[in-house]
Amino acid sequence: MSSRLFVILIPLIVIAIFAILSWRDTRNNPDPTRKGFFDRNGTVLGLVFIALVGFWMLFLVVLPYLYMVVESFHPKLSPSKRGGPDDVLTLMQYKSFFIEPLSGDMNTIHMWAFGYTIVISLIVTALNFAICYPLAYYMAQTGTARKVRLLMLALIIPYWVNEILRAFSLRLLLASKGLINQMLMGVGLTDAPIDFLGNNVGLFVGLSYAYLLIMVFPLYNAIESLDRNQIEAAHDLGAPWWKIHRDVVIPYAKPGIASGCTMVFMLSAGSLAAPQFLGGPNTLWFTSVVYDFFFQSFNWPRGAAYAFVLLSACIAFVMIVLRLFKVSLGETIK
Amino acid sequence: MSASVELDHVTVKFGQFTAVKDAALEIRGGEFFSFLGPSGCGKTTILRTVSGFLEPTDGAVRIAGQDMAGIGPNKRPTALIFQNLALFPLMSVADNITYGLRVRGMSSGERARKADELLELIALPGQGKKLVSELSGGQKQRVAIARALAVQPKVLLLDEPLSALDLKLRQHMRAELRAIQQQVGITFIYITHDQGEALTMSDRIAVMSDGVIQQIGDGRSVYDAPDTAFVASFVGENNAFAGQITHADADSAVVQTDFGPLRGRNPKALKPGDRAVLFIRPEDLIPVTGAADSTLSSYVTNVSFEGNMTHVYLNGQGAREISMSIGRQGGTDVPQKGTVTPLSYHASNAIVLPEGTMARE
Numbered sequence: 001m002s003s004r005l006f007v008i009l010i011p012l013i014v015i016a017i018f019a020i021l022s023w024r025d026t027r028n029n030p031d032p033t034r035k036g037f038f039d040r041n042g043t044v045l046g047l048v049f050i051a052l053v054g055f056w057m058l059f060l061v062v063l064p065y066l067y068m069v070v071e072s073f074h075p076k077l078s079p080s081k082r083g084g085p086d087d088v089l090t091l092m093q094y095k096s097f098f099i100e101p102l103s104g105d106m107n108t109i110h111m112w113a114f115g116y117t118i119v120i121s122l123i124v125t126a127l128n129f130a131i132c133y134p135l136a137y138y139m140a141q142t143g144t145a146r147k148v149r150l151l152m153l154a155l156i157i158p159y160w161v162n163e164i165l166r167a168f169s170l171r172l173l174l175a176s177k178g179l180i181n182q183m184l185m186g187v188g189l190t191d192a193p194i195d196f197l198g199n200n201v202g203l204f205v206g207l208s209y210a211y212l213l214i215m216v217f218p219l220y221n222a223i224e225s226l227d228r229n230q231i232e233a234a235h236d237l238g239a240p241w242w243k244i245h246r247d248v249v250i251p252y253a254k255p256g257i258a259s260g261c262t263m264v265f266m267l268s269a270g271s272l273a274a275p276q277f278l279g280g281p282n283t284l285w286f287t288s289v290v291y292d293f294f295f296q297s298f299n300w301p302r303g304a305a306y307a308f309v310l311l312s313a314c315i316a317f318v319m320i321v322l323r324l325f326k327v328s329l330g331e332t333i334k
Numbered sequence: 335m336s337a338s339v340e341l342d343h344v345t346v347k348f349g350q351f352t353a354v355k356d357a358a359l360e361i362r363g364g365e366f367f368s369f370l371g372p373s374g375c376g377k378t379t380i381l382r383t384v385s386g387f388l389e390p391t392d393g394a395v396r397i398a399g400q401d402m403a404g405i406g407p408n409k410r411p412t413a414l415i416f417q418n419l420a421l422f423p424l425m426s427v428a429d430n431i432t433y434g435l436r437v438r439g440m441s442s443g444e445r446a447r448k449a450d451e452l453l454e455l456i457a458l459p460g461q462g463k464k465l466v467s468e469l470s471g472g473q474k475q476r477v478a479i480a481r482a483l484a485v486q487p488k489v490l491l492l493d494e495p496l497s498a499l500d501l502k503l504r505q506h507m508r509a510e511l512r513a514i515q516q517q518v519g520i521t522f523i524y525i526t527h528d529q530g531e532a533l534t535m536s537d538r539i540a541v542m543s544d545g546v547i548q549q550i551g552d553g554r555s556v557y558d559a560p561d562t563a564f565v566a567s568f569v570g571e572n573n574a575f576a577g578q579i580t581h582a583d584a585d586s587a588v589v590q591t592d593f594g595p596l597r598g599r600n601p602k603a604l605k606p607g608d609r610a611v612l613f614i615r616p617e618d619l620i621p622v623t624g625a626a627d628s629t630l631s632s633y634v635t636n637v638s639f640e641g642n643m644t645h646v647y648l649n650g651q652g653a654r655e656i657s658m659s660i661g662r663q664g665g666t667d668v669p670q671k672g673t674v675t676p677l678s679y680h681a682s683n684a685i686v687l688p689e690g691t692m693a694r695e
Contacts, residue, residue: 227418227420229416229417229418229420230420230422232387232407232414232416232420233414233416233420233421233422234422234433234437235387235406235407235408236385236386236387236407236408236412236413236414237408237413237433237434237437237481237482237485238408238409238434238437238438238485239408239433239434239437240408240437243437247422247433247436247437248422251424252424
């Protein structure tokens with residue numbers, strides 16, 4: 001049996017295991033007052049629910065990913081050879097991330113792109129936090145209702161503009177003959193244009209801006225529920241403003257901070273448009289590598305393997321950070 | 335160490351709204367001083383002005399003689415206990431108590447010792463490691479007091495800290511607060527709308543209404559010799575009889591009310607023809623037995639027995655009821671519901687004051 005067909009079996013097996021577990025549970029702890037799923041919803045409606053949710057989960061969520069996972073464990077083959085004797089399970093695609101298959105050398109280009117993507121994403125996350133924390137604090141605690149509403153509008157409306165347009169307009173602003181350079185030279189601050197795009201300033205600005213809202217809202221939600229009296233109590237007990245934030249506000253907002261930071265980190269590590277349009281000539285974003293495998297060399301197995309390397313590295317990284325800051329995963333999605 | 339607090343003609347405005355109007359008083363060092371008034375009277379504004387969260391629009395706040403203008407709450411020798419206590423939920427009890435010492439840079443060893451000492455003072459020894467959420471209402475109260483006392487303030491400000499407690503605990507905490515105040519010997523400024531709290535704990539009370547201080551005095555003088563109709567009607571139960579003065583001399587005045595002429599003391603030297611209100615406390619009204627200074631009679635609408643005393647309610651002027659409290663020692667008969675009962679009182683127990691705003695029922 002082809003391993004690709006096997007993919008469909010995995011979710012079915014999982015569902016069967018859950019069904020058995022649930023059946024055992026109700027047998028061991030009988031609860032006469034509990035009504036079954038079909039008793040509560042009726043047979044027809046119950047079947048419709050199960051069919052809809054099942055279709056959604058199975059065909060739109062689980063199967064595509066599983067298919068990609070399986071694909072990543074196969075060699076790249078022409079369509080005629082698929083399912084033939086060469087179509088075996090292999091780790092070669094994952095190995096190719098570390099060792100270039102043709103030359104046998106260390107695959108420094110891709111590993112470097114990977115490390116670079118992670119590091120830049122971290123910096124973007126930190127930058128975003130530094131921008132958004134004061135903003136969120138202002139909106140949640142000190143701003144008047146009217147000003148907060150205006151600020152929210154100013155934050156949200158730019159997101160109606162699509163990503164490509166936003167990236168290109170930033171490019172226009174930051175280009176060597178762009179508006180900012182012309183202004184700087186016009187005022188006489190510099191003689192020669194500053195290469196914002198080559199220095200990756202454009203990349204940082206673009207990425208930070210793209211995920212501003214994703215950082216602001218979890219922070220805002222977390223800080224908003226903080227009792228003002230606690231801030232005042234700390235102040236009254238002698239704490240200067242930065243100690244109030246260190247001891248009272250940030251510990252309280254920690255789940256929101258973790259939620260915002262993990263989302264921004266994941267999204268910027270996985271972003272495609274901003275690095276491509278705003279990155280400097282030396283910037284090789286890891287998602288661009290993945291993209292090229294899929295659409296330039298049509299090497300889906302290797303592209304899939306690379307994508308999963310990135311995904312698992314990001315998940316592992318986020319888990320470690322959550323552990324370090326003693327935040328449970330459940331808290332970040334509250 | 336205690337310090338005096340002086341409000342030098344303090345006015346606080348929020349935009350067009352004047353929350354405190356020309357408050358002038360001096361609180362002595364080591365005094366237990368209460369601001370008493372209904373909600374919205376400006377008493378919390380005064381507290382926030384003393385603690386430094388608000389700056390007076392006009393006038394000055396002086397603590398131990400030093401002008402506090404421009405000095406933030408973290409730099410003032412005051413500590414505030416919030417109405418909801420505002421304990422830090424993510425810190426242990428000991429960390430809560432010593433937070434003020436931590437921001438002052440005290441070492442953790444010394445802090446631990448200080449925490450033990452303060453836990454001893456508030457009768458919660460060995461409970462420092464608990465979380466705040468594990469404590470009962472009264473215990474939280476005491477932790478909040480310890481946290482404020484830890485920074486050795488010269489003035490402790492309390493914003494209705496007992497209002498969230500149930501009656502029994504509240505009465506217990508009154509005594510405890512008073513005891514702690516005498517033990518540490520610092521100035522306490524207490525905000526409350528509960529006249530019972532103010533009367534039992536305070537050395538002196540300032541009664542406030544609509545941003546204006548109506549009267550300053552000890553509990554007895556505020557209760558027995560109110561300056562205004564507001565104070566008379568707000569502090570304790572009181573029966574009000576409005577009317578016009580018909581006779582007046584230095585000692586007493588007679589007010590023509592719906593119940594006929596009633597005589598009372600005349601401390602404000604009102605003259606015949608003035609509009610006035612005569613106040614008689616429920617406990618000063620007695621069912622008529624023999625000859626008395628003045629009498630009135632009314633229809634008994636309700637009688638309620640409360641153990642240590644019996645409250646009798648009678649038809650009063652307009653919608654107001656006359657209430658009368660009869661203690662157990664007097665041996666007087668309690669009037670029956672549905673009868674018309676003559677009442678009397680001693681004129682020296684009634685007071686005639688100029689007409690003015692009264693406390694809402």
